[in-house]
Amino acid sequence: MGELLADHTTLRLGGPADPFLTHTHPADWPDLAQDVRRHSLTPYALGGGSNTLADDTGYPGPVIRMATRGIAVHALEDALVEVIAQAGEPLGSLVAFTVAGNLSGIEYLGGIPGTAGAAFVQNTGAYGQEIADTVTRLTAYDWHLGQTTILQPADCGFGYRTSIFKSRPSRWTILEIALRLTRSRTAAPVTYRHLADALSVPIGARPPLPDAAQGVLDDRRHRGLSLPGSGPDARQAGSVFLNPPVTPAQAAAVRAAGGPVHRDQSGHLRASAGWLVEQAGFHPGAQVAPGVFCSERRALTLAARDDATAASFTTALQRLAARVLATTGIQLTPEPVQPHHAPDSDPAVPPPAMEFPV
Numbered sequence: 001m002g003e004l005l006a007d008h009t010t011l012r013l014g015g016p017a018d019p020f021l022t023h024t025h026p027a028d029w030p031d032l033a034q035d036v037r038r039h040s041l042t043p044y045a046l047g048g049g050s051n052t053l054a055d056d057t058g059y060p061g062p063v064i065r066m067a068t069r070g071i072a073v074h075a076l077e078d079a080l081v082e083v084i085a086q087a088g089e090p091l092g093s094l095v096a097f098t099v100a101g102n103l104s105g106i107e108y109l110g111g112i113p114g115t116a117g118a119a120f121v122q123n124t125g126a127y128g129q130e131i132a133d134t135v136t137r138l139t140a141y142d143w144h145l146g147q148t149t150i151l152q153p154a155d156c157g158f159g160y161r162t163s164i165f166k167s168r169p170s171r172w173t174i175l176e177i178a179l180r181l182t183r184s185r186t187a188a189p190v191t192y193r194h195l196a197d198a199l200s201v202p203i204g205a206r207p208p209l210p211d212a213a214q215g216v217l218d219d220r221r222h223r224g225l226s227l228p229g230s231g232p233d234a235r236q237a238g239s240v241f242l243n244p245p246v247t248p249a250q251a252a253a254v255r256a257a258g259g260p261v262h263r264d265q266s267g268h269l270r271a272s273a274g275w276l277v278e279q280a281g282f283h284p285g286a287q288v289a290p291g292v293f294c295s296e297r298r299a300l301t302l303a304a305r306d307d308a309t310a311a312s313f314t315t316a317l318q319r320l321a322a323r324v325l326a327t328t329g330i331q332l333t334p335e336p337v338q339p340h341h342a343p344d345s346d347p348a349v350p351p352p353a354m355e356f357p358v
């Protein structure tokens with residue numbers, strides 16, 4: 001049965017999807033996959049819809065909302081444990097579960113909306129942690145091969161806000177994730193100035209795990225990085241652009257103008273997209289397109305209001321990117337995913353470590 005994607009995305013934008021299927025019980029996957037394979041178009045997997053900009057015309061193929069829940073813990077050697085979660089488990093509840101259990105590794109990822117499975121698509125990260133830092137394996141359904149596959153981290157092409165799941169969206173649906181975490185009462189070292197200030201600790205300190213997790217939630221709320229339940233910024237998908245890679249010359253120009261530049265985990269120089277957008281003349285609260293405004297707290301988050309459409313939101317993205325390109329020569333890439341049917345034809349498939357039919 002069809003549903004409006006606007007009812008399942010945090011932007012509350014998007015036309016119909018038919019069929020719209022909800023995957024709730026892991027054991028039902030083989031039947032659901034068989035059902036979906038009867039359609040000629042590849043499916044779109046939907047988690048919490050917090051990084052999805054769905055088209056006004058909807059999605060032409062099946063949409064599967066991943067709603068499986070469940071977390072299990074297995075002891076490994078010494079202080080290590082393996083935490084297994086279903087793909088539909090909210091990332092926030094997974095983080096809270098691990099913090100309550102004195103397990104360190106994802107404590108800085110609290111307050112990010114969405115599901116555990118989707119977090120691997122753009123290698124979701126914050127405050128110096130990325131979800132892929134702790135992953136040991138992912139169980140995914142391979143629509144190309146028609147079977148469930150275990151993918152090792154090395155197969156997944158993780159990088160700054162990217163993975164093979166993002167570059168080849170039609171190929172796999174993540175069903176279950178496994179993380180390796182460490183038993184500890186203290187958090188990983190604080191590496192972000194904002195967080196260090198919020199916790200009143202120096203950079204490099206290892207605060208108690210619950211304090212670190214709460215500090216993240218407080219800092220996110222304070223800086224407009226949380227999803228408000230109501231108000232003018234309630235309909236949003238977080239930051240709308242990735243921090244762009246820059247050449248050494250561009251990095252020097254950004255730094256000379258007082259802007260932040262950092263190296264990502266692969267060593268690439270990246271400028272702050274938020275700073276670039278503000279430098280280009282967009283400020284919190286500014287209207288960018290019909291019904292689309294920079295959020296009240298930060299220009300890098302766009303909020304959809306009453307008469308917004310996916311088309312006007314896309315126009316807003318184009319306007320911001322065009323102005324940044326014109327003023328700095330730096331190209332921005334949107335962060336939210338725009339679902340479109342993309343048949344997977346890339347033959348360079350990383351060899352799965354293990355495969356078994358559903």
Ligand SMILES: Cc1cc2nc3c(=O)[nH]c(=O)nc-3n(C[C@H](O)[C@H](O)[C@H](O)COP(=O)(O)OP(=O)(O)OC[C@H]3O[C@@H](n4cnc5c(N)ncnc54)[C@H](O)[C@@H]3O)c2cc1C
Pocket residue numbers: 010044045046047048049050051052066087111112113114115116117118119120121122123124125126165169172173174175225226227236237238239337
């Ligand atoms: C207020 C706010 C703050 C945010 N802060 C951050 C942040 O700090 N850091 C950050 O990285 N992101 C942030 N985000 C973006 C977003 O929350 C994350 O990227 C999140 O991991 C997306 O999860 P989701 O379940 O909502 O994804 P969705 O929007 O449902 O899906 C996103 C992508 O993942 C795919 N997908 C979903 N589930 C699966 C699956 N099981 N298997 C395969 N593909 C799947 C979809 O097809 C789509 O391509 C923020 C968003 C908001 C609204």
